[in-house]
Amino acid sequence: MANKVLVLGEVRDGVLRNVSFEAIAAAKQIADGAEVVGVLLGDSVTSLASELIAYGADRVVTVEHPHLKSYTSDGFSQAFLAVYEEEKPEAIVFGHTSLGKDLSPKIASKLQSGLISDVTEIEGSGEGALFIRPIYSGKAFEKVKIKDGIVFVTIRPNNIAPLEKDASRTGEVATLAVDIQNLRTIIKEVVRKASTGVDLSEAKVVVAGGRGVKSAEGFEPLQQLADVLGGAVGASRGACDADYCDYSLQIGQTGKVVTPDLYIACGISGAIQHLAGMSNSKVIVAINKDPEANIFKVADYGIVGDLFEVVPMLVEEFKALKVNS
Amino acid sequence: MNIFVLVKRTFDTEEKIVIANGKIQDDGAEYIINPYDEYAIEEAIQLRDANSGKVTVVTIGGEDAEKQLRTALAMGADEAVLINTEDDLDELDQYSTAVILAEYLKDKEVDLILAGNVAIDGGTGQVGPRVADLLGINYVTTITDLEIDGTNVKIVRDIEGDSEVIETSLPLLVTAQQGLNEPRYPSLPGIMKAKKKPLAELELDDLDIDEDDVEVKVETVDVYLPPQKAAGRVLEGELADQVKELVNLLHSEAKVV
Numbered sequence: 001m002a003n004k005v006l007v008l009g010e011v012r013d014g015v016l017r018n019v020s021f022e023a024i025a026a027a028k029q030i031a032d033g034a035e036v037v038g039v040l041l042g043d044s045v046t047s048l049a050s051e052l053i054a055y056g057a058d059r060v061v062t063v064e065h066p067h068l069k070s071y072t073s074d075g076f077s078q079a080f081l082a083v084y085e086e087e088k089p090e091a092i093v094f095g096h097t098s099l100g101k102d103l104s105p106k107i108a109s110k111l112q113s114g115l116i117s118d119v120t121e122i123e124g125s126g127e128g129a130l131f132i133r134p135i136y137s138g139k140a141f142e143k144v145k146i147k148d149g150i151v152f153v154t155i156r157p158n159n160i161a162p163l164e165k166d167a168s169r170t171g172e173v174a175t176l177a178v179d180i181q182n183l184r185t186i187i188k189e190v191v192r193k194a195s196t197g198v199d200l201s202e203a204k205v206v207v208a209g210g211r212g213v214k215s216a217e218g219f220e221p222l223q224q225l226a227d228v229l230g231g232a233v234g235a236s237r238g239a240c241d242a243d244y245c246d247y248s249l250q251i252g253q254t255g256k257v258v259t260p261d262l263y264i265a266c267g268i269s270g271a272i273q274h275l276a277g278m279s280n281s282k283v284i285v286a287i288n289k290d291p292e293a294n295i296f297k298v299a300d301y302g303i304v305g306d307l308f309e310v311v312p313m314l315v316e317e318f319k320a321l322k323v324n325s
Numbered sequence: 326m327n328i329f330v331l332v333k334r335t336f337d338t339e340e341k342i343v344i345a346n347g348k349i350q351d352d353g354a355e356y357i358i359n360p361y362d363e364y365a366i367e368e369a370i371q372l373r374d375a376n377s378g379k380v381t382v383v384t385i386g387g388e389d390a391e392k393q394l395r396t397a398l399a400m401g402a403d404e405a406v407l408i409n410t411e412d413d414l415d416e417l418d419q420y421s422t423a424v425i426l427a428e429y430l431k432d433k434e435v436d437l438i439l440a441g442n443v444a445i446d447g448g449t450g451q452v453g454p455r456v457a458d459l460l461g462i463n464y465v466t467t468i469t470d471l472e473i474d475g476t477n478v479k480i481v482r483d484i485e486g487d488s489e490v491i492e493t494s495l496p497l498l499v500t501a502q503q504g505l506n507e508p509r510y511p512s513l514p515g516i517m518k519a520k521k522k523p524l525a526e527l528e529l530d531d532l533d534i535d536e537d538d539v540e541v542k543v544e545t546v547d548v549y550l551p552p553q554k555a556a557g558r559v560l561e562g563e564l565a566d567q568v569k570e571l572v573n574l575l576h577s578e579a580k581v582v
């Protein structure tokens with residue numbers, strides 16, 4: 001249906017985020033054969049264009065400007081809207097990331113369009129495409145569509161599979177000159193707090209700790225387990241409230257909603273607000289010393305036991321598995 | 326300082342969702358102020374107390390939303406506004422919600438608007454930034470710290486676990502993230518006082534909004550519950566064997582590692 005679909009490629013620390021490749025796959029489905037155009041905004045991003053093409057974009061438009069070095073809603077909206085005016089797409093796909101959440105409503109407002117945020121699944125393709133998104137933090141789902149106008153969606157990381165990378169694909173890469181001015185926000189600094197390079201919302205494995213972890217130091221074995229599995233550490237609100245970790249790690253109805261392949265809950269009781277944030281994970285493992293804990297009701301596999309015994313043993317077993325395979 | 330807080334009434338986080346005839350059932354459900362909006366209200370009260378001024382809480386909803394507005398007044402807000410759309414509109418989406426809020430706010434000479442980072446029901450996080458854009462003012466989302474000095478504003482915002490330190494100026498809209506503050510509970514004297522505080526009720530007519538201007542852009546086709554998970558398996562035997570079995574199951578059966 002769409003004449004073409006624009007996809008915003010998101011760059012962090014000089015590399016494209018995985019969600020951008022997932023967004024291309026989503027765009028392909030919406031495009032139903034029409035062109036998919038990648039958009040890259042930054043101060044030196046053009047070299048990344050070929051990777052968007054390898055993941056399925058037909059061509060790429062980049063805007064480079066010193067004012068796009070760091071993300072600001074003013075800078076990025078001016079640049080994106082300039083590309084929009086040039087391309088006049090009928091559909092747009094962003095990742096539902098910190099950046100995508102901040103930018104997409106502003107663009108939608110400027111275009112006076114609807115916006116379907118946080119899509120986890122697309123049913124059908126082209127004109128008939130329906131978008132599925134969690135509501136009540138995953139306690140329910142809704143299936144929605146745009147009544148008329150631009151089909152604008154943001155997709156949740158880790159839910160729509162990217163296409164196979166094909167480095168032999170080629171496509172045009174064009175640069176659009178845009179005058180970017182009047183930034184009302186100045187970024188003074190970014191303080192890194194996330195302990196590993198793996199982002200919680202994009203992690204394939206999440207090892208989460210609750211009040212049962214008992215202290216900040218108690219999170220160390222969990223971090224080791226996350227490291228062996230290439231995953232990220234998360235937490236319940238119980239652990240955050242007790243100051244064992246930062247609120248940015250909180251998973252649940254008032255925290256992050258995650259859908260990794262594997263979620264390992266350690267010393268978490270499984271309150272309804274916590275379940276809302278993780279129960280749609282593919283496989284859930286619970287480690288808890290209380291056999292009656294609610295978390296076992298959603299767990300695929302459970303071990304009743306002391307997490308301080310079980311977690312270090314798991315670290316060793318996974319290490320052994322890695323060596324053997 | 327002229328401060329406005331956007332407040333949404335939502336299901337209590339303890340509520341289980343029940344669906345009948347393709348609709349979420351709300352009879353008997355307990356309601357709360359959207360938890361993120363509580364941070365916004367608390368921050369507004371603290372700013373007013375430090376700088377003088379007025380805090381107005383605004384919601385779009387039905388008659389029942391008065392209860393949440395009274396709670397906000399009991400916490401310490403000065404005035405409340407209920408934009409009641411029950412008689413005029415069957416449906417609302419983020420676009421129409423933002424248009425109505427912006428129409429109300431456009432001639433209010435606002436210094437600062439606070440909203441929640443996301444509503445825990447609809448869950449899009451669109452309304453704050455959309456309102457700011459319609460008003461032509463700047464916005465900063467997911468803030469965890471806010472300092473105001475004259476019209477200069479210093480903010481710390483949460484970006485996926487990292488913190489970004491930002492400088493900007495009023496007028497401004499911010500959205501509250503967990504960690505911004507500890508929302509207070511309404512005190513008994515607060516609750517008594519709240520009963521006498523002004524609570525205005527407006528309809529679309531009062532805002533000169535035509536129903537056609539707020540026609541929704543997004544249509545809900547279906548609402549459903551996630552598939553029920555089959556009961557899981559609690560492992561048995563010696564702990565060391567359980568750990569070995571678990572790793573084996575994750576590798577060979579579930580194939581996630």
Ligand SMILES: Cc1cc2nc3c(=O)[nH]c(=O)nc-3n(C[C@H](O)[C@H](O)[C@H](O)COP(=O)(O)OP(=O)(O)OC[C@H]3O[C@@H](n4cnc5c(N)ncnc54)[C@H](O)[C@@H]3O)c2cc1C
Nearest residue numbers: 210211212236237238252253254255267269273274289307
């Ligand atoms: C408005 C609102 C919003 C909320 N939002 C969220 C949210 O987003 N996310 C969230 O997580 N919660 C949220 N909560 C809080 C939620 O209700 C629970 O209080 C919280 O999830 C409990 O955290 P917990 O499971 O870590 O702690 P607890 O309930 O105290 O559970 C600790 C568990 O650890 C086990 N344990 C103890 N020691 C060990 C050991 N050595 N080995 C193994 N197991 C052990 C215990 O058996 C117990 O099951 C919210 C609450 C409200 C009111």
Ligand SMILES: Cc1cc2nc3c(=O)[nH]c(=O)nc-3n(C[C@H](O)[C@H](O)[C@H](O)COP(=O)(O)OP(=O)(O)OC[C@H]3O[C@@H](n4cnc5c(N)ncnc54)[C@H](O)[C@@H]3O)c2cc1C
Nearest residue numbers: 331385416417418419440441443444447448449450451452
């Ligand atoms: C009377 C009524 C009828 C509705 N009818 C429908 C319907 O038919 N179909 C449907 O799908 N949805 C309906 N909704 C839901 C509505 O479309 C969305 O909830 C609304 O657009 C907000 O979107 P959100 O939940 O994604 O909020 P978000 O954008 O996530 O909210 C972020 C912040 O914006 C502010 N905010 C959000 N909503 C309001 C509000 N109502 N008043 C004041 N501030 C607010 C709060 O500060 C909140 O924390 C209805 C809602 C109401 C109140």
